[in-house]
Structure formats: structure tokens, C-alpha cells
Amino acid sequence: MSLLTILPSGKTVDAAEGMTLLAAILAADETLTHKCDGKASCGTCHVFVQEGRKGLSRIAREENERLDAMVGVGSKSRLACQAKVLGTEPIKVELLGFGSGF
Numbered sequence: 001m002s003l004l005t006i007l008p009s010g011k012t013v014d015a016a017e018g019m020t021l022l023a024a025i026l027a028a029d030e031t032l033t034h035k036c037d038g039k040a041s042c043g044t045c046h047v048f049v050q051e052g053r054k055g056l057s058r059i060a061r062e063e064n065e066r067l068d069a070m071v072g073v074g075s076k077s078r079l080a081c082q083a084k085v086l087g088t089e090p091i092k093v094e095l096l097g098f099g100s101g102f
């Protein structure tokens with residue numbers, strides 16, 4: 001279980017191991033567009049992981065390819081539908097106020 005803090009609201013939620021960031025964010029009643037429903041093909045679930053990146057699953061090829069094709073991507077970028085909580089490290093994610101996906 002990790003403590004997930006969601007910015008900009010500052011809301012916190014417990015995220016179970018194996019849960020995607022997208023599922024945890026939606027469970028916290030936050031809004032995050034996810035047009036392809038977690039297939040790593042739309043990019044609309046793009047978030048910045050501000051803290052706790054080591055507490056998340058590594059970026060796999062599909063996610064990497066999608067991020068490469070998007071604008072506004074940086075070293076903190078993840079697709080929330082692909083990043084899974086691994087352990088107990090606190091995680092802080094920032095929801096982006098613009099749709100950077102496809």
C-alpha cells in the first residue's frame with residue numbers, strides 16, 4: 001500500500017500494490033481522461049510523477065512509444081493507466097490541466 005497524493009487538489013488516497021495510477025486516481029474521485037481505457041494508445045491519461053517514481057512499475061515499450069509521440073512530455077511523465085504501484089513508497093502525481101494526448 002502506498003500513500004498517493006494527487007495534485008493540484010492535494011487529495012490523498014491509499015493505493016494497493018498492483019493498482020494502476022489511473023485506477024487509484026479515479027478511486028479518489030478525481031477526473032482524469034482515459035480515452036483508450038488503459039491500452040496505452042491515446043495518451044490522455046498523461047500525468048507528471050513529482051515524487052516516488054521508484055515506487056512505480058518501469059516504463060514498458062508500449063508506454064515509451066506513446067510518450068515519445070506526445071508533446072509536453074518530460075522526465076516525470078507517465079501514462080497513469082500503465083504505471084502500477086509497486087510497494088510502499090509515497091507517491092505524488094500531478095494531473096495536467098491540458099489534454100496532451102491524441
Ligand code: FES
Pocket residue numbers: 033034035036037038039040041042043044045046079080081082
Ligand atoms: S488511457 Fe489511453 S493511454 Fe492511458
